[in-house]
Amino acid sequence: MKIAFYSAKSYDKESFDHFAQDFGHEITYFEAKLDKHSTSLAADHEVVCAFVNDILDKSVLKKLKDTGVKLIALRCAGYNQVDLEAAKDLEIPLVRVPVYSPEAVAEHGFALILTLSRKTHKAYNRVRESNFSLEGLTGFNLHGKTIGVIGTGAIGQAFCNIALGFGTQVLAYDLYENEELKSKGIRYADLNELFAQSDIISLHCPLTPETKHLINAKTIKQMKDGVVLINTSRGALIETKSVIKALKSKKIGYLGIDVYEQEEDLFFKNLSEEIIPDDQISRLMTFPNVLITGHQAFLTREALAQIAQTTLRNISEFEAGDPLTNAIA
Ligand code: NAI
Numbered sequence: 001m002k003i004a005f006y007s008a009k010s011y012d013k014e015s016f017d018h019f020a021q022d023f024g025h026e027i028t029y030f031e032a033k034l035d036k037h038s039t040s041l042a043a044d045h046e047v048v049c050a051f052v053n054d055i056l057d058k059s060v061l062k063k064l065k066d067t068g069v070k071l072i073a074l075r076c077a078g079y080n081q082v083d084l085e086a087a088k089d090l091e092i093p094l095v096r097v098p099v100y101s102p103e104a105v106a107e108h109g110f111a112l113i114l115t116l117s118r119k120t121h122k123a124y125n126r127v128r129e130s131n132f133s134l135e136g137l138t139g140f141n142l143h144g145k146t147i148g149v150i151g152t153g154a155i156g157q158a159f160c161n162i163a164l165g166f167g168t169q170v171l172a173y174d175l176y177e178n179e180e181l182k183s184k185g186i187r188y189a190d191l192n193e194l195f196a197q198s199d200i201i202s203l204h205c206p207l208t209p210e211t212k213h214l215i216n217a218k219t220i221k222q223m224k225d226g227v228v229l230i231n232t233s234r235g236a237l238i239e240t241k242s243v244i245k246a247l248k249s250k251k252i253g254y255l256g257i258d259v260y261e262q263e264e265d266l267f268f269k270n271l272s273e274e275i276i277p278d279d280q281i282s283r284l285m286t287f288p289n290v291l292i293t294g295h296q297a298f299l300t301r302e303a304l305a306q307i308a309q310t311t312l313r314n315i316s317e318f319e320a321g322d323p324l325t326n327a328i329a
Contacts (some may be wrong), residue, residue, distance in 0.1 A: 112256030148198030151205030
């Protein structure tokens with residue numbers, strides 16, 4: 001099938017080109033993000049392949065439908081960027097990649113924690129300038145600490161398994177309890193207990209109307225002083241203004257985020273020569289105890305290969321008229 005591939009980066013091309021021939025699809029890569037201005041690029045293509053910050057609202061979906069697009073293939077797990085009702089009304093099927101190396105994201109969560117807990121980002125810069133002083137580099141052990149994990153699906157489960165290896169106590173919260181994790185010693189608790197008991201809190205639930213701003217002024221108040229907050233899931237799980245306030249008062253001791261509520265206009269672009277108009281991320285970047293990465297938790301060779309293969313297989317199923325294994329209901 002002919003695929004219009006939006007928001008294409010060099011690493012996407014590399015992994016998709018590697019597998020495309022096996023599936024017999026033809027891909028046109030567009031650097032442009034999918035939004036109301038770029039829908040015309042999809043003319044003559046039957047499939048649109050989109051990523052996390054592409055816009056798939058009602059007007060975009062309508063334009064794609066009018067252009068002749070028959071399938072939207074998301075090359076990501078989350079689908080909060082899609083107006084599902086509009087897609088249903090327009091009868092455009094949607095497929096996604098529900099699981100791709102959950103370990104990639106879980107390991108990145110620990111990269112954020114370890115960088116913050118051992119200040120390796122500071123040590124790296126110091127040593128490069130022949131500054132071998134240890135002043136100000138005192139960290140803390142993970143061993144013996146309590147980690148609260150919100151969402152124990154594929155990524156949360158992988159995260160819990162790593163946490164156990166560090167000798168931490170894991171408190172978990174999810175709508176459904178995972179028996180395998182429980183058999184390994186992970187204890188489920190309600191959110192109130194998790195917030196009150198955890199030294200480190202890591203978010204792995206999807207963004208839904210229920211989870212939007214799960215971390216807000218009220219829930220932060222319930223947390224331990226100096227808590228470490230990690231978000232590799234979706235930016236809007238956190239109410240940024242409350243987190244900034246809590247960083248200023250030292251209620252939050254460390255913040256590690258790979259996602260940000262207003263990331264659509266920032267992430268995946270080189271803005272090093274631009275003035276950043278977003279005052280909240282600019283403020284966050286000034287804190288010495290805040291580590292921000294630009295939605296790279298998924299970015300491993302293993303995950304990219306799985307994303308490409310599953311996306312191309314999803315499209316082949318559609319082409320063959322087979323049931324869509326990874327359809328978004
Ligand atoms: P999953 O669907 O396997 O697991 C999500 C878990 O959250 C499920 O166990 C579900 O029951 C639970 N959940 C749903 N609503 C909840 C609520 N209100 N409170 C607590 N738990 C709730 O998803 P997976 O693969 O583990 O991904 C989790 C999230 O990670 C995705 O939604 C996505 O937003 C994010 N993600 C981030 C990436 C990155 O590069 N930073 C890459 C891939 C995913």
